[in-house]
Amino acid sequence: MTTPIFVLGEALMDCIAQADGRLLPLMGGSPFNMARAAALRGASVAYLNPLSNDLFGQGMAQLLLRDGVALRGGQSRLPTSLAVVQVTDGQPSYGFYREGIADRDYTVEGITAVLQQQKTPGILHTGSLLLIPPEHHKVLSILKAAREMGWTISVDINLRPKVAHDLAQYVQALREVIALTDWLKASDEDLETMGFADVAIGKSARLVSELRAGVAPGALSRVALTFGGDGAYLDIEGQTHSLPVPRITVADTVGAGDTFWGNTLADWALQPADAAARVGDTLALSMKAAAINCTRQGCQPPTLAQVLAF
Structure with a gap:
């Protein structure tokens, strides 16, 4: 029996700056991308946040449905969030427009009610922009309620320091969220911004140990660390594996981490048993999957068939 994945997060338009000054709009947002990637891998995925009834929001709804993601958040009259993306040497940098927008038009009670309607608790994923204070207070309340209902909590930190008014408060909010997390993904940039020292793939075991030292026993049972072009590391209940990045021609890296984590969650949702024994294969x-995405402009996660044929 497969486990459903419910996603709480942001959906926004990535307006990518072009050489001639134009902005090319592409649908994005870390949890939005992750939901698509997990669904394309074959998992049962539902998106919890409202989508705007504007033209962008309608397009996002169509894309999610096309990729197999169920929409559980309804519509909002508020506009779609925007991000202006500058890509330099394949690496994106972002400017966000996030006030009075659709994906923040939700309530703790509304999300909790949707989770309660699910007969069997599944995986609740969140992360990225919703973890920025003061929005994180709503997320914390939802995560606490979900844990009491038996949901497994997944978080992709995806820290955005330029969006936060107070970085120290942001990092503290992240630590509060991490304390409630079962399955965590963090990048090397996330860890460095949070104050971890000597961040490198060869130090992964120590970094995971430091993350687990600050939480209750049993939390962070599964941790993935990504190091850009240096590879990634996965720890499932003490069973670990690391791999270098596949050799590809990179178009850009937009959505690479989201594709990576979406495929990881889908693997665990589709095969709940013996995850630790499959750590290397996962x-x-x-x-x-992430490598394939990097050969495409914007976030375009592959299907399982494409991954297997890679």
């Missing part, structure tokens, strides 16, 4: 498939 990591390999997720890295292949």
